[in-house]
Amino acid sequence: MMQASATAEQDAPSARQQAVLDAVLGLMVEDGEQLTMDAVARRASCSKETLYKWFGDRDGLLTATVRWQASRVHAGHDAAQVLDGATLRERLQDFAVTWLEVITGPTSVALNRIAIAHAGSRKSNLGGIVLANGRFAIGERVKPVLEAGRAAGLLSFADSEAAFRTFFGLVGRDIQIRLLLGETLDLDGAGIRRDAGRAVEQFLALYGRAKTDPKHQA
Amino acid sequence: MMQASATAEQDAPSARQQAVLDAVLGLMVEDGEQLTMDAVARRASCSKETLYKWFGDRDGLLTATVRWQASRVHAGHDAAQVLDGATLRERLQDFAVTWLEVITGPTSVALNRIAIAHAGSRKSNLGGIVLANGRFAIGERVKPVLEAGRAAGLLSFADSEAAFRTFFGLVGRDIQIRLLLGETLDLDGAGIRRDAGRAVEQFLALYGRAKTDPKHQA
DNA sequence: CGCGTACCGTACGGTACGGTACGCCATTCG
């Protein structure tokens, strides 16, 4: 026994379980309402009893879904410790584009809606999980880049956390809250790249030191 | 007949109705869950029948509540059309402080949670109302100031909407999403003023033209 | 073959909640 719960600990869910979680994500995106256990079972072609055996209860299912989605977002190259101005700009641009793509994606919007709705009550902090895998995860990946930029004499700041938060604000602006509140603003890839480029230039204008060479720009 | 609905149109709610709406706000803040019609009736010491007579249905009650809260936020001086650097900075600082106070307030957090949760489904766009009275209302009040600053030669930008969105991002950064997702970060008045000041300085560094005189700063 | 296991489909119980109906009191007006 004790084969239950992709909830209890982070035993990676089996393929079948992943299919169930994808069904949950699909339902979330299609219609945030009627995210009912019956609907999930129907969509995933499994029985409710199985859902309860695997995930414990509704919150367990939602938590597992959030974790599952989070696990597939984390991809991305890591530290190139020597930076020149061009690569710094490029790295920041990459982060900005990735972040904008994530938060404008329908899955992210649906998931954040669920997590925010549940953040009001106690129990099962989906909000904490989303924050840890979203805002804070990107922060932990960006800050080393900023610090490398500072070490290379390209950036100037005292607190990397504060610098990152400014970067975050310049990139996201009002986009996420507008999407969460139901506005349908469609950013295509080109628009995202343009937005990201503007944010990076503004960030470098604020924190850049001398030679950041604002040339290649779309 | 036809005496219903502070919902249908924006006939200002009566004093008693305002008390009911305040009860709704209180429940929202205390516990986002159990925002049930029974709870509202109990809290407001009125009968459910009265609630339905006045507001039609649950969505009507929520909509009226959102409007009610929005109506008490709109205060604030308007245009002083001649600007020097100091007053421009001061005006922007005021906007930033006001905005931060609003979004960090428990009422705003609770209200945005409700609106976001409902934005997933169709019908009754609380999200639209919140956006119109929040993000867009502040935008319509800031943009004239920016344009006046440009007319006075203090600022330089092509698109006032784009400039405002940058300002919005510099002020809000990650604060709203973190609060919505359940993090409890407490900003006191001093912290808000400091944050607002930093945002204003950054904005002026990006869009200011020559003589903006960054002197008085906390 | 017989048994256990895992799972699907579905039916069922319990409950919470939106919305309605009704009895009663208080105030107001003819």
Next chain:
DNA sequence: CGAATGGCGTACCGTACCGTACGGTACGCG
């Protein structure tokens, strides 16, 4: 003073949905 109106409290109905129970099927294993 009698009638009407407005609103409070409460009982009630229907439904949606969480969680569970149960029958049926496929598969592996002794």
